[in-house]
Amino acid sequence: MLSQTVEYALRAMVCLAQAPDALTPTPALASKTKVPPNYLAKVLQVLAQAELIQGRRGVGGGYKLSRPADEISMLDVVNAIDRLSPITTCPLEIAEHGGSLCSLHRRLDEAVRMLIERFEGVSLADLISEANPSAPLCESRPTVSIRVSGSNPS
């Protein structure tokens, strides 16, 4: 219902929000977000088409947010992948219903509007600044094992 692709896109956007001034290469982003690289590359293309991120190819290339993190909502990201659309007229095009939804479509419409309202009110900046013991949304640095040998390196 909240698709895997939407969740991957949100992971990527949050990681880019955490490094707003740098171009993050796709392999680094894949590693940090734990999204399969080929899958992530397609997600990033869609996000770029939606003008939420911008990329530069070649050496030193990568992606960064197109605008500040406080100007991109969760809804912007969700809509780029899988648009949340309120139901305004009968999907069966039953003429007698007119603009009045039946019980089923009214319930579905309410659910969609509730999701829109929730996601609209949360920016990427909100997500990365929230006081939370699990602050990082993605692993920001690889885990490094440090072996201390007995010999003195100096």
Add this chain to the structure above:
Amino acid sequence: MLSQTVEYALRAMVCLAQAPDALTPTPALASKTKVPPNYLAKVLQVLAQAELIQGRRGVGGGYKLSRPADEISMLDVVNAIDRLSPITTCPLEIAEHGGSLCSLHRRLDEAVRMLIERFEGVSLADLISEANPSAPLCESRPTVSIRVSGSNPS
């Protein structure tokens, strides 16, 4: 976000709830719900596997609900197609997060739980009994044009 397949499944279930004692053949159900017949056939198979409906093949065959409409919730139908699962542990399996979700996954989890709560509380019986000017969720009978000729048929 609320997938087309979920919406089609709900249409079909509501139509079956409107005729609880009869076996409705797939072509009739396709016509009433305006769902492409081949697509609907696959949706019905999934609903049957989830034991929400039961079918009989052959002449006079079709589908009917497996249990009364007041014992089948919208959530049962949604879950049969595309399960709504709360997020209980970090999807990135970041060990340091433990059972504590980060800001992103907490928001997504809240949205999923809200949908679960909404859909759990509405049965098919609620949908078909709701006082609503647009009562039928699907066209329950074909539109018939009656031409009255000048001659007296009696």
